[in-house]
Amino acid sequence: MVERQILQERPPRYERRVARVLRVVEIVEGTIGALLLLAILVLVMVQVTVRFSALGGWAWTGELARFSLVWLTFIVAGYLLGRDQHISFDLIDFVLPERALRVVRVISYVLVAAICAAFVYEGVGLIDAQSFIKSSAAEIPMSFVYLIPTVGFALTGVRALIGIFARKESA
Amino acid sequence: MTLGIMGIAIVALLVIRVPIAFAILGPCLGYLWYTDQSLGLGLRLAAQGINSWPLLAVPLFILVGVIANRAGIADRLFEFALSLFGRVRGSLGYVNIGVSVGFSWMSGSALADAAGLGSIEIPAMRKQGYPARFAAGLTAASTVIGPIMPPSIPAIIYAAVAVVSVGALFAASVVPAFMLAVTLAIFVFFWARKREELRTARFSWSELARTFFRAAGAMLTPVIIIGGILAGLFTPTEAAGVGACYMLVLGLAYRTVRLRDLPGIFRDTALTTASITIILGASALLGWILARERVPQSVASAILTVTDNKIVFLILVNMLLLMLGAIIEPTSALVLSVPILLPVAVQFGVDPVHFGVIAVLNLMIGLLTPPMGGVLYVLSSVTGISVAYVFRGVAPFLIPLLLVLGIVTFAPGLVLWLPGLLGL
Numbered sequence: 001m002v003e004r005q006i007l008q009e010r011p012p013r014y015e016r017r018v019a020r021v022l023r024v025v026e027i028v029e030g031t032i033g034a035l036l037l038l039a040i041l042v043l044v045m046v047q048v049t050v051r052f053s054a055l056g057g058w059a060w061t062g063e064l065a066r067f068s069l070v071w072l073t074f075i076v077a078g079y080l081l082g083r084d085q086h087i088s089f090d091l092i093d094f095v096l097p098e099r100a101l102r103v104v105r106v107i108s109y110v111l112v113a114a115i116c117a118a119f120v121y122e123g124v125g126l127i128d129a130q131s132f133i134k135s136s137a138a139e140i141p142m143s144f145v146y147l148i149p150t151v152g153f154a155l156t157g158v159r160a161l162i163g164i165f166a167r168k169e170s171a
Numbered sequence: 172m173t174l175g176i177m178g179i180a181i182v183a184l185l186v187i188r189v190p191i192a193f194a195i196l197g198p199c200l201g202y203l204w205y206t207d208q209s210l211g212l213g214l215r216l217a218a219q220g221i222n223s224w225p226l227l228a229v230p231l232f233i234l235v236g237v238i239a240n241r242a243g244i245a246d247r248l249f250e251f252a253l254s255l256f257g258r259v260r261g262s263l264g265y266v267n268i269g270v271s272v273g274f275s276w277m278s279g280s281a282l283a284d285a286a287g288l289g290s291i292e293i294p295a296m297r298k299q300g301y302p303a304r305f306a307a308g309l310t311a312a313s314t315v316i317g318p319i320m321p322p323s324i325p326a327i328i329y330a331a332v333a334v335v336s337v338g339a340l341f342a343a344s345v346v347p348a349f350m351l352a353v354t355l356a357i358f359v360f361f362w363a364r365k366r367e368e369l370r371t372a373r374f375s376w377s378e379l380a381r382t383f384f385r386a387a388g389a390m391l392t393p394v395i396i397i398g399g400i401l402a403g404l405f406t407p408t409e410a411a412g413v414g415a416c417y418m419l420v421l422g423l424a425y426r427t428v429r430l431r432d433l434p435g436i437f438r439d440t441a442l443t444t445a446s447i448t449i450i451l452g453a454s455a456l457l458g459w460i461l462a463r464e465r466v467p468q469s470v471a472s473a474i475l476t477v478t479d480n481k482i483v484f485l486i487l488v489n490m491l492l493l494m495l496g497a498i499i500e501p502t503s504a505l506v507l508s509v510p511i512l513l514p515v516a517v518q519f520g521v522d523p524v525h526f527g528v529i530a531v532l533n534l535m536i537g538l539l540t541p542p543m544g545g546v547l548y549v550l551s552s553v554t555g556i557s558v559a560y561v562f563r564g565v566a567p568f569l570i571p572l573l574l575v576l577g578i579v580t581f582a583p584g585l586v587l588w589l590p591g592l593l594g595l
Contacts, residue, residue: 075445115200
């Protein structure tokens, strides 16, 4: 009897699967974010060292560090949305009752999903248009530079969709 | 017309709690599509807004602050300050301010300072018989020093949005930061003068020497970071990198940071960074549209019909920014207000670096006031004192803070003296 009750209280199997997949995605995103930050630190230090040792021609370190910051920003955007850690204007939380708040949350997730979809569309267009261009110093294909933000928007959009359908306690 | 709809949409999305970055990105992209700009321009502008060398200082200075917090630097500074000021009446008040100044040289965020210092200072003050209200109020007020004194995350963000030199803004912030410390200390002096019940410790040279050596490594950080920048040895981004490496070595040497903590430290820093930089990306998009529509020029002419007096303009700006700071967190407030207000300020003859110090100081004071004062919430959560009680404690300290704001606003010479001297 007790066992059955516990089973009934557990979320359905598909939800548990989604949660497990999400956890893996979060670990991957978090790890990439941490590695990009490490890359920024190392590249900036290389730049300092090179400048003091008067070696020339290392402009690519600065460029790669800057790209790393762009990638870092977008690659963890989904993680932040999933954990409700994006900076937002929270005044409404203090004003509205719980139920109304839930409705507003769903609307907000729908809008974020739509915005992310629009940016994925932008990204695909940009990747297509920039396929022949390379960055000036590190000669990275610009389509790759814009690929990562596009992926970031896609992952964020998926989080928003999950947020729409998530049950009250996990939202 | 399109611009008006875009503005209303941004406000509507903000109100229904769409994350600020997305609330700006969505309507701006709508504008670009509606005005038939080329596909991909929106993403390109957002990415370009982050693709900046000076902005690389943001993650690196956040990293310095995170490691400093984990490494227990605040504890060491606290012990040293206590052995230095311990025998003065109201000593813990001065210690509180002193530690804030010391910590501000390695941290550039008021919220990080509140979290790191609040949990040490407030319990220590209460234990020595200080009223909780005074302890919380002073701790909150002194966290404002952190983001004014270089390195400062809001200053880097302002510099990126306003396209001014980070180094010049850092140099310009040094005098105002010390002014804050001194006025708060004067406040503590008058408060403590007649309170004989406050316990004091005996002064001992051996204790001073012991705590000095324990804090010496930490006290070298500002020499590297701020000294390096002001002496022209490093750019702020380079100084942030060197500072992060030094802090890492210090944490490992103190054994308060272990190698296995590093993945977590780097991940947390990456997440904090991204929550700020994505807003900067969005703001680049917004800035492009505002410039295209010549919004700053329209706002300037509208303000000029109301007043052509620089002092009246600055008072209005201060009031606006204080209100904005009380409801929105500083990064967002900066990216929303600076692209519009700065061109107007320049028309009134205000130096962009001076304007940056005014803007950052206003928004930091906003962190101490309800409804959205971030420092109040952080201190409440680390000490268990209610937000309303913390604010009641802060309220009297707003007087010295606003006094400094007034001086900084109307005495640009004080602010611009150091950058001028250093040729920044």
